[in-house]
Amino acid sequence: MDSSSKFAQRIHTMAGSAEVVRGLFNSLADPELISLSIGAPAKEALPVELVREIANDVLRRDGRGVESLQYGPLLGVKDLREIIVDQLLAPKGVKTDADHIMITTGGLETISLTCQIYINPGDVVLVERPTFVHAVETFEMFEAKCVGVEMDEDGMCMDDLEKKIQQYNPKMIYVIPTFQNPSGRTLTLERRKKIAELADQYDVLVFEDDPYRDIRFTGHDLAPIKSFDKSGKVILGNSFSKIFSAGSRLGYIVGLPEMMQPLQDVKTASNSHTSMLPQVLCAEFFKRGYYPEHHEMICSLYRERCQKMMECIEEYFPKGTKWTVPDGGLFTWAQLPGGLNTTVLREEAITRPDVKVAFVAGEKFFTDGEPVTNCMRISFGAVSPENIEKATKKLGKMLCEKLG
Amino acid sequence: MDSSSKFAQRIHTMAGSAEVVRGLFNSLADPELISLSIGAPAKEALPVELVREIANDVLRRDGRGVESLQYGPLLGVKDLREIIVDQLLAPKGVKTDADHIMITTGGLETISLTCQIYINPGDVVLVERPTFVHAVETFEMFEAKCVGVEMDEDGMCMDDLEKKIQQYNPKMIYVIPTFQNPSGRTLTLERRKKIAELADQYDVLVFEDDPYRDIRFTGHDLAPIKSFDKSGKVILGNSFSKIFSAGSRLGYIVGLPEMMQPLQDVKTASNSHTSMLPQVLCAEFFKRGYYPEHHEMICSLYRERCQKMMECIEEYFPKGTKWTVPDGGLFTWAQLPGGLNTTVLREEAITRPDVKVAFVAGEKFFTDGEPVTNCMRISFGAVSPENIEKATKKLGKMLCEKLG
Numbered sequence: 001m002d003s004s005s006k007f008a009q010r011i012h013t014m015a016g017s018a019e020v021v022r023g024l025f026n027s028l029a030d031p032e033l034i035s036l037s038i039g040a041p042a043k044e045a046l047p048v049e050l051v052r053e054i055a056n057d058v059l060r061r062d063g064r065g066v067e068s069l070q071y072g073p074l075l076g077v078k079d080l081r082e083i084i085v086d087q088l089l090a091p092k093g094v095k096t097d098a099d100h101i102m103i104t105t106g107g108l109e110t111i112s113l114t115c116q117i118y119i120n121p122g123d124v125v126l127v128e129r130p131t132f133v134h135a136v137e138t139f140e141m142f143e144a145k146c147v148g149v150e151m152d153e154d155g156m157c158m159d160d161l162e163k164k165i166q167q168y169n170p171k172m173i174y175v176i177p178t179f180q181n182p183s184g185r186t187l188t189l190e191r192r193k194k195i196a197e198l199a200d201q202y203d204v205l206v207f208e209d210d211p212y213r214d215i216r217f218t219g220h221d222l223a224p225i226k227s228f229d230k231s232g233k234v235i236l237g238n239s240f241s242k243i244f245s246a247g248s249r250l251g252y253i254v255g256l257p258e259m260m261q262p263l264q265d266v267k268t269a270s271n272s273h274t275s276m277l278p279q280v281l282c283a284e285f286f287k288r289g290y291y292p293e294h295h296e297m298i299c300s301l302y303r304e305r306c307q308k309m310m311e312c313i314e315e316y317f318p319k320g321t322k323w324t325v326p327d328g329g330l331f332t333w334a335q336l337p338g339g340l341n342t343t344v345l346r347e348e349a350i351t352r353p354d355v356k357v358a359f360v361a362g363e364k365f366f367t368d369g370e371p372v373t374n375c376m377r378i379s380f381g382a383v384s385p386e387n388i389e390k391a392t393k394k395l396g397k398m399l400c401e402k403l404g
Numbered sequence: 405m406d407s408s409s410k411f412a413q414r415i416h417t418m419a420g421s422a423e424v425v426r427g428l429f430n431s432l433a434d435p436e437l438i439s440l441s442i443g444a445p446a447k448e449a450l451p452v453e454l455v456r457e458i459a460n461d462v463l464r465r466d467g468r469g470v471e472s473l474q475y476g477p478l479l480g481v482k483d484l485r486e487i488i489v490d491q492l493l494a495p496k497g498v499k500t501d502a503d504h505i506m507i508t509t510g511g512l513e514t515i516s517l518t519c520q521i522y523i524n525p526g527d528v529v530l531v532e533r534p535t536f537v538h539a540v541e542t543f544e545m546f547e548a549k550c551v552g553v554e555m556d557e558d559g560m561c562m563d564d565l566e567k568k569i570q571q572y573n574p575k576m577i578y579v580i581p582t583f584q585n586p587s588g589r590t591l592t593l594e595r596r597k598k599i600a601e602l603a604d605q606y607d608v609l610v611f612e613d614d615p616y617r618d619i620r621f622t623g624h625d626l627a628p629i630k631s632f633d634k635s636g637k638v639i640l641g642n643s644f645s646k647i648f649s650a651g652s653r654l655g656y657i658v659g660l661p662e663m664m665q666p667l668q669d670v671k672t673a674s675n676s677h678t679s680m681l682p683q684v685l686c687a688e689f690f691k692r693g694y695y696p697e698h699h700e701m702i703c704s705l706y707r708e709r710c711q712k713m714m715e716c717i718e719e720y721f722p723k724g725t726k727w728t729v730p731d732g733g734l735f736t737w738a739q740l741p742g743g744l745n746t747t748v749l750r751e752e753a754i755t756r757p758d759v760k761v762a763f764v765a766g767e768k769f770f771t772d773g774e775p776v777t778n779c780m781r782i783s784f785g786a787v788s789p790e791n792i793e794k795a796t797k798k799l800g801k802m803l804c805e806k807l808g
Contacts (some may be wrong), residue, residue: 002636002660002661002662003522003609003637003662003663004523004662004663005524005661006575006609007521007666008519008520008521008523008524009523009524010520011520011521011666011669011670013621014669032587038475040474041474043470043474046469046474047473048463048464048465048469048470048472048473049463049465049469051463051472051473051681052459052460052463052464052469054462055456055459055460055463056459059452059453059455059456059459060452060456061452061453063423065450065452065453065455065456066447066452067457067651068452069446069450069451069452069455069649069650069651070444070445070447070450070650070651071442071645071650071651072651098442105509105653105678106675106676108672108673108674108675108676109670109674109675110671112674112675114496116412116415116545117411117415118407118410118411118412119411119412120412120413134676135671136675137669137672137673138673138674140673141520141669141670141673141674152537171409171410182513201772203405203747204622206409225561230408232407233407238553239708241475245473245474246473246474246475246678247471247472247473247475247476247680247681248473248679248681249509249676249677249679249680250679256406256407257406258406258407258408259407259408262411264544265415265418265419266415266418266545267542268512268538268541269418269512269516269538269542269544269545270509270512270513270516270536270542270545271508271509271510271512271513271516271653271672271675272510272512272653273680274509274652274653274679275509275649275650275651275652275653275654275678275682276653277455277651277652277685278679278681278682279683281681291453291684298803301584301739308656310803314531328469360761367650402614
């Protein structure tokens with residue numbers, strides 16, 4: 001008898017979403033496949049040469065070499081936390097200090113540690129409809145119940161949010177306000193203020209997950225929900241995955257004062273602290289002033305890819321398709337006409353020799369309620385303009401065929 | 405009203421151990437203090453120069469630069485997993501393959517991920533008396549009940565283990581078989597076999613935590629409990645913290661076949677995967693053949709410090725003190741005579757201007773049962789021989805005074 005009968009309850013509750021995520025990763029195995037399914041940064045956006053230069057400087061006994069390889073602070077490297085406060089938060093209107101920041105093992109860990117602190121089995125988390133699959137998997141690991149809130153082109157709908165707060169008495173509202181994953185939509189400034197107000201009014205926590213915000217192609221920065229948080233209800237999570245390096249697994253949480261001690265306790269009990277060398281490299285990347293130019297470069301790169309994707313969807317996808325024109329980020333979201341089922345089409349698109357294009361079927365991003373089967377998430381960030389053209393042409397042709 | 409009323413149940417169950425751990429870290433702040441309290445590697449044992457050389461080679465676009473900064477496999481970098489199988493496990497008699505290894509964010513994450521898979525609130529985990537504080541904190545985060553099993557100089561006592569298995573029907577036995585933290589003791593070969601047999605007989609999981617095993621000064625390697633596991637009950641956790649770099653936060657788990665899929669699911673939901681650059685650097689460290697010489701160097705370094713510590717305890721500590729003479733690792737465990745209370749003495753030792761020496765009071769390492777107040781954990785790994793002499797002399801003087 002194997003040990004699977006001993007699995008904890010949470011393993012059973014999370015089985016559904018986990019399967020989806022496995023599918024995402026496995027579809028990358030075929031070298032001929034063009035993947036529009038993964039939210040990874042472009043390899044051209046990874047600062048390989050700069051990191052080599054920095055590593056060569058810091059990995060010295062008279063430099064930061066011992067610090068980089070030795071145990072470090074639970075909250076993370078102090079100068080990196082100060083950089084976050086001064087360079088990444090203050091300009092957006094979020095006032096805090098280094099003692100209220102923890103550096104985490106990637107953006108997702110900001111969610112899992114927050115769940116460790118706040119989520120009991122059965123707690124309700126309100127999420128966007130559609131929302132980020134990995135976050136849902138995390139909430140399910142903590143045996144939370146995710147309830148979807150309707151969205152329109154301007155993000156989460158405030159009337160449905162208030163209704164569901166009243167109906168479900170949720171522990172937390174999970175929201176990705178900027179260039180949302182998977183929809184590419186951005187929550188308006190008015191709604192950001194309104195979420196902070198509702199959180200205060202109904203005494204509900206908000207987890208604001210904002211990893212795409214600095215990849216903006218057009219328009220102006222919108223202040224984070226956190227900047228409107230007068231009563232200490234909004235927890236902000238962010239990540240260096242899109243602006244520095246995804247593989248470094250560096251994220252950060254801007255915590256509420258009362259959660260900073262439990263946060264250190266659950267971090268210690270999870271994995272002690274975040275890996276030191278990536279933190280030191282990232283801190284030096286900002287301290288040496290490399291970020292502004294790098295940031296400009298990656299925004300141009302993604303802007304070009306996004307424009308290309310918009311042109312290609314317009315040109316190749318079936319008439320009647322609706323899609324998001326994102327102001328930034330790595331994704332768009334397409335809604336197909338004629339009753340096409342993207343869950344079914346996905347398998348065919350991946351395996352058909354004349355297509356071999358992967359995307360993520362939209363159904364996966366809805367936690368509950370009416371199934372939505374005619375949508376797809378399309379990632380353009382990690383795909384060259386040539387491959388965007390090739391993939392959308394082949395995929396578009398297949399979709400047009402289906403409509404006859 | 406702040407959000408602390410919303411904290412999950414686990415935050416309340418883990419509060420006790422967490423406080424202890426905080427104490428350990430905070431005591432490092434005073435620069436005049438000599439700390440015999442932290443289980444960190446010596447800074448001289450960190451391969452700073454080798455890592456710089458490797459980083460300079462790998463961080464190239466035609467090398468492993470993109471791999472190091474991009475998202476990577478859930479299980480971890482494949483060549484590192486193969487190195488673990490071939491170089492670290494096969495020579496010890498543990499037969500497995502890369503598909504049954506996951507690289508984790510440090511050794512502690514091997515425990516927290518295992519708990520995610522197996523531990524429900526209320527489950528009993530049998531631990532050594534005394535045992536590793538951080539592991540207890542992790543078990544408490546999962547609302548497990550830790551029950552201590554008696555130890556003698558040869559490790560966990562088999563009769564008490566069997567008695568407590570019958571009494572508590574535990575989910576898991578947690579054991580640090582080699583140069584145990586905090587006691588420095590090593591479980592005999594016979595008892596290792598016996599634990600595997602008891603696990604089989606009573607259908608109990610074993611978590612074998614073995615991060616110190618390669619820091620051996622004297623005697624011969626003892627086969628891991630895992631090597632006697634015929635029925636798939638033993639999970640092996642290990643770490644690169646002591647043999648490569650603690651700050652890299654690299655550990656690995658040798659999992660049971662049926663847990664490999666849930667392991668990937670809970671890892672994804674916790675922090676996606678382990679940081680890539682440290683994995684690539686560690687893999688190259690082994691592939692380039694740097695480990696054997698480095699290993700010999702660090703064993704000599706710790707052997708010298710251990711010998712010095714043994715001499716100094718003999719010379720300076722009160723008559724009647726008993727202590728472990730470890731065959732390896734970073735710790736010894738001293739039992740003081742005359743009813744001295746180490747919990748009380750610790751505060752005085754840290755703050756008294758003529759002492760300023762930190763150690764960990766033994767009481768903290770006992771999860772339940774009769775309090776043991778006359779023991780202390782003494783770390784020698786990160787302390788120079790000069791400071792070992794200084795610290796034990798001052799501390800010994802203070803202890804002798806107390807006995808009058």
